[in-house]
Amino acid sequence: MAFTLPDLPYAHDALAALGMSKETLEYHHDLHHKAYVDNLNKLIAGTEWEAKSLEDIVRGTFKDGAVAQNGIFNNASQHWNHSAFWQMMGPGGKSMPAKLEKAITDSFGSVDKFKEEFSAAGAGQFGSGWAWLVKDKDGKLKVTKTENGVNPLCYGQTALLGCDVWEHSYYIDFRNKRPAYLTNFLEKLVNWDDVAARL
Ligand code: MN3
Secondary structure, rough: OOOOOOOOOOOOOOOHHHHHOOOHHHHHHHHHHHHHHHHHHHHOOOOOOOOOOHHHHHHHOOOOOOOOOOOOHHHHHHHHHHHHHHEEEEEOOOOOOHHHHHHHHHHOOOOOHHHHHHHOOOOOOOOEEEEEEEEHHHHEEEEEEEEOOOHHHHHHOOOEEEEOOOOHHHHHOOOOHHHHHHHHHHHHEEOOOHHHHHO
């Protein structure tokens, strides 16, 4: 089964006033994400992974601690990550649903504390990677960071929110200011309804 690039759930210019430009989404979705999908399809053709679900490929090809993951893992995980990332953002300044606010407050003490921890994780990820809010196997919410394409599925966690901190995600709009990109992401871009639905 060949994978396909999902459409953005909004127009390319829908987030421009919120700090993510049309140009960023054209490069990031139409070129970067598409390349992951195309590479994945090429790499799995004729292999045992061809008929598997994306989640099964991510879990089945992950090798913990490996700095250089194999191509199938890298492209499968990045396809999964980006497909979720587009959904986790949105226009319209959505406020945080009460059940999510309670879960975050229970785990981190306050929404502000969570945001501090999430921003610090994203800013502190050396090189390319992702910052995450996850629901761990024990049901608790935690902030994590991962390198390259590694994601919470690899550790049996549920991804509630992820922020791409590869330079291609912020360099057009924020240049080298990754912390400013993270603050803007949390304050303006996150679709909290989507995050709550993943709880
Ligand atoms: Mn990316």
